[in-house]
Amino acid sequence: MPDKTITIRATRFDPDKDQEPRLQSYEVPFFDESMVVLDALNHIKAHIDGSLSYRWSCRMGICGSCGMMVNGTPKLTCNAFLRDFWPRPVTVQPLNNFPVIRDLVIDMDDFMHKLKLIKPWIIRKQELPLGAGEHRQTNDQIDDFRQFSECINCMLCYSACPVYGLNNEFLGPAAIALARRYNLDSRDQGLKERLPHIADSEGIWECSFVGECSVVCPKGVDPAKAIQQTKLDTTMRFVLPYGNRE
Amino acid sequence: MDFESYDVLIVGGGLAGIRAAIAAVEANPRVRVGLVSKVYPMRSHTVSAEGGAAAALGPGDSYESHAFDTIKGSDYLADQDVVEAFVREAPTEIIQMEHWGCPWSRNADGSIAVRPFGGMTTWRTCFAADKSGFHMLHAVFQTSLKYPQITRHDEAFVTKLLVEDSHCVGVVALDIRTGRFDAITARSVILATGGLGRVYAFTTNGNICTGDGMALAYRAGAGLQDMEMVQFHPTGLPFTGILITEAVRGEGGYLLNNEGERFLKRYVPNKMELGPRDIISRAMITEFEEGRGFEGPHGKYMHLDVRHLGEKVIDRKLPFMRELGREFVGIDIVHDPIPVRPVQHYMMGGIDANISGETEILGLYAAGECANVGLNGGNRLGSNSLSECLVFGAAAGRAAAHHAASAKAPTANPVAAMLWDEARRVESEYLEKKGGNERIGPIREEMQREMDAGAGVFRNKDGLSRLARNLGGLRERFEKVKIDDSSRTFNTEIVAALELDFMLEVSSVMVFAALAREESRGAHARRDFPERDDKQFLKHTVAFHTNTLAPRLEYSEVHITHFQPQARSY
Numbered sequence: 001m002p003d004k005t006i007t008i009r010a011t012r013f014d015p016d017k018d019q020e021p022r023l024q025s026y027e028v029p030f031f032d033e034s035m036v037v038l039d040a041l042n043h044i045k046a047h048i049d050g051s052l053s054y055r056w057s058c059r060m061g062i063c064g065s066c067g068m069m070v071n072g073t074p075k076l077t078c079n080a081f082l083r084d085f086w087p088r089p090v091t092v093q094p095l096n097n098f099p100v101i102r103d104l105v106i107d108m109d110d111f112m113h114k115l116k117l118i119k120p121w122i123i124r125k126q127e128l129p130l131g132a133g134e135h136r137q138t139n140d141q142i143d144d145f146r147q148f149s150e151c152i153n154c155m156l157c158y159s160a161c162p163v164y165g166l167n168n169e170f171l172g173p174a175a176i177a178l179a180r181r182y183n184l185d186s187r188d189q190g191l192k193e194r195l196p197h198i199a200d201s202e203g204i205w206e207c208s209f210v211g212e213c214s215v216v217c218p219k220g221v222d223p224a225k226a227i228q229q230t231k232l233d234t235t236m237r238f239v240l241p242y243g244n245r246e
Numbered sequence: 247m248d249f250e251s252y253d254v255l256i257v258g259g260g261l262a263g264i265r266a267a268i269a270a271v272e273a274n275p276r277v278r279v280g281l282v283s284k285v286y287p288m289r290s291h292t293v294s295a296e297g298g299a300a301a302a303l304g305p306g307d308s309y310e311s312h313a314f315d316t317i318k319g320s321d322y323l324a325d326q327d328v329v330e331a332f333v334r335e336a337p338t339e340i341i342q343m344e345h346w347g348c349p350w351s352r353n354a355d356g357s358i359a360v361r362p363f364g365g366m367t368t369w370r371t372c373f374a375a376d377k378s379g380f381h382m383l384h385a386v387f388q389t390s391l392k393y394p395q396i397t398r399h400d401e402a403f404v405t406k407l408l409v410e411d412s413h414c415v416g417v418v419a420l421d422i423r424t425g426r427f428d429a430i431t432a433r434s435v436i437l438a439t440g441g442l443g444r445v446y447a448f449t450t451n452g453n454i455c456t457g458d459g460m461a462l463a464y465r466a467g468a469g470l471q472d473m474e475m476v477q478f479h480p481t482g483l484p485f486t487g488i489l490i491t492e493a494v495r496g497e498g499g500y501l502l503n504n505e506g507e508r509f510l511k512r513y514v515p516n517k518m519e520l521g522p523r524d525i526i527s528r529a530m531i532t533e534f535e536e537g538r539g540f541e542g543p544h545g546k547y548m549h550l551d552v553r554h555l556g557e558k559v560i561d562r563k564l565p566f567m568r569e570l571g572r573e574f575v576g577i578d579i580v581h582d583p584i585p586v587r588p589v590q591h592y593m594m595g596g597i598d599a600n601i602s603g604e605t606e607i608l609g610l611y612a613a614g615e616c617a618n619v620g621l622n623g624g625n626r627l628g629s630n631s632l633s634e635c636l637v638f639g640a641a642a643g644r645a646a647a648h649h650a651a652s653a654k655a656p657t658a659n660p661v662a663a664m665l666w667d668e669a670r671r672v673e674s675e676y677l678e679k680k681g682g683n684e685r686i687g688p689i690r691e692e693m694q695r696e697m698d699a700g701a702g703v704f705r706n707k708d709g710l711s712r713l714a715r716n717l718g719g720l721r722e723r724f725e726k727v728k729i730d731d732s733s734r735t736f737n738t739e740i741v742a743a744l745e746l747d748f749m750l751e752v753s754s755v756m757v758f759a760a761l762a763r764e765e766s767r768g769a770h771a772r773r774d775f776p777e778r779d780d781k782q783f784l785k786h787t788v789a790f791h792t793n794t795l796a797p798r799l800e801y802s803e804v805h806i807t808h809f810q811p812q813a814r815s816y
Binding site: 014015016017032034045046047049050051053054055056057058059060061062063064065079101102103105108112115116119120121122127128130133134135136137138139141142145146149150152153178182185187188 | 285286288289290291293294338341342344345346349350352354355356357380381384388389391392400423452453454486488489543544562566569570573574685686687688690691729730731732733734735736737738739742
C-alpha cells in the first residue's frame, strides 16, 4: 500500500508570535512497519514544514533527546511505533511539567541545575592515586547500583511525576535516582555530602508510592524505589552513625 | 565590546571534548575553560558506542602487541610513533575513567575485565556491558560538573572559527535558544566535534554527526587528512542502521549467510568473526553479490547468531543488544538470529593534527573522531576510538592549557568585526533571503543517497567522478535554498542548513581524496585498483580548501618506526 498515510498532530508554539500553543495536523506517508513517531516528524520537517522544532539525535533510545508526549504518554519518539497507533492519529506534544521553549522543545535547565546539586561524581576522602590501579569492585557490587546508572536523562519521569507537576522545587525522580547511583557505589564515600541536598529538598516526602516515574522509564530504572530508599536513609541518619564505607 | 572569553575553548561535549576540558583544568587549575556544544553534552554521539575501549591492561598483553595490531589494522597507514604513544597512555586513561565512576565490567577478583574484539590478537577491550560509550560519557560528564573552572554553553552551534594573524582566537556561535550570534574568544581552541556519518543515508551515526569541526577547520585553512578512509561496520540493523556491537562477535556470535554457512572462512580464516571491520564488510558485500545474502524488505542482509551463547551470557554481557532487538526489530536474540548488513560507522580521516592535537593553525587543536592524529590510518580497530578520545582528548587539553599560558589575548576590534560579518552572512544567506526554491530536506537526502551509492564499501573511478559532479550540482541547488522558519527561537532549520553546508563541504573532500588514491588500502577499496600500492600511496592525503569544490591535495609521509609494511592477511 504505497499511499498509506497517518495523521500527526504536533504542538506548534513560537513565543515570538503565539500567545498559546496549538495543534497542527500533517498527513505523513506510512510506508514501512518499522517507522516510528520520530520518522514521521523528520518527514514533516524535511518535506512539509521545515519550521517544526524538536530535539533528536541517536534514534536508538540512548541519547535521551527525543522525549515527547505521544497521545498523552511521555515516550521516546524514536521508540514509539506508528503501527501501534495507525489508523488513529498521533498527537505529539512537548513533555508535560516543563516550560516550553518552542514547539516540541522543552526547557530542561532546571534538571541540569539539580543534577549538579546532587554531586553526581565519585566522592572519596582520599583519592586513590592512578598508579595504584583500579578500585576492586565485583559485578555483584555493580549490580547494587547498576539500574540507577542506566538513566539517560530523557526527562520522561519528570513529565510523569505528579509531585514535580505541582512543585518544581522537588529534586525529582532522575536526580534522586542518580544520587542513589553514587550512594550505592562501593567506590563512593559521599553519602554524607549528598544526603542534606536530597533530604532537605522539597517534595521527597510528598512522593507517594504511585511510581509513575518507574512506569514510564524507557530504560528500566526504578526511581520510585530510589526515592523510597532515600527516605529510609534520611530517617536512618538520625538513628545510626554514618557508616557508609568510611 | 565585551565577549565571553576563556583560556581554553572546547567545541564539542562528547568524550574527547570533556576529557580535554578536565585535562586542561588539571594541568593548570587557574585555566578557565569554555565548553560549547550544539546539544547537551550527554546527548553527544559517544553515548551510542557499545563494545568498549582498548588498552593493554591484562597480564598477557603488551604495548607492542596492541601497537602492532593497530598498525596492521590500519593497513600500515597509521603513524607508528603516534600508535606507540597511544598504547602506552591508554591503560592509565582506563584507570582514570574507573576512578571517575565508570562501571567497567569486572573479573571475579574485582579487577577490570577485558573482552576479545576484531583485529586484536588478545583480549584487551574494557567494557561496561554493551553500553560502554554511554557509561563513559555520563561518568566523564558528571565528573566534569565538579570543576568550577569549566563553563558550559549548551545548545550553541559554532558557525565559524575566528582567526587573527593566522592564530585561532575563538569562535562565532549561534545560541540556538535565542537566535543570537556570539563571539566567544579564547587563547586556545580545541575542536572535538565528532564524526560526519550523516553525509550517508545508511549510518549508525546520530543526527548530530555532521562533520562540523572538520568543515570549520578546513575553511579556516587547516588540512583534512585521509578523508577517503571511511569505516563501514559489518553489523547494522537494516532500515534504522542501529549498531549491533562487534562485542556480539567478540562474545562468540556467528555471522551466517543464507546457506547457514560461516562464510568468513573464505576471507579471514584465522580470525573468522574477529577479523577487522573493513575486510568483513567487503566479505559481506561480496557474498551478497554472489547471491548468498538473505533478501529482506530493506535489502540484503546476513544473520548474526548468538543463540548458542545462552540467555545468561547474553543478559550479562549483551543486555542492550537484547533490548535493541526486542524494541526495534521485534526479535529476542536469545531465540532469533539478528539481521545485519554493513553500515557507515566511523571516519578515520579528519583534521590533520599532531600527537598533541596541534593543527597547522596556531592555537587550534583537534581531538577525537573529528581529528586525524595518525592513529587509525586506513582502518580503525574496534574499541580503539573510545580510548583515542581519552588519550588524545587529554593530550589536546594539556597542550591547549600550556599554549594558553603564553598566548596573547585576542584583540577586541577585529573580533567584533568578524562577529558582525559572520552574523550578517548567516542572516542574509538563510533568514532574510528573498526568493530561493530549494528545500534542505531533499538536498540532504539526495546527498546521502549519492554518498551511499558512490562512496560506499567498494569504489571506482566512474562512480566517484559521477558523485563529484552530483555533489557539485547539489551545492548549486543549496545556494538557492529557502528555509521555512523565520523565528529566532530554537530555529532548528537554520541549524540543519548550516549542518548541510558543512556536510556538502566535507563530502566533496572525501570524494576527491578517494578519486586520487588509486589503490586499495584499509577501508578504501577501489575496484579499479584492487591492490595496495606502497610505492605510490604509502602516504597521507592532506586536503586544503580552495575556491572550488575540489580541494588542493598534498601528500605527507607516514611515520614508520618498528613495523615495516607487510601483506595484510588474517
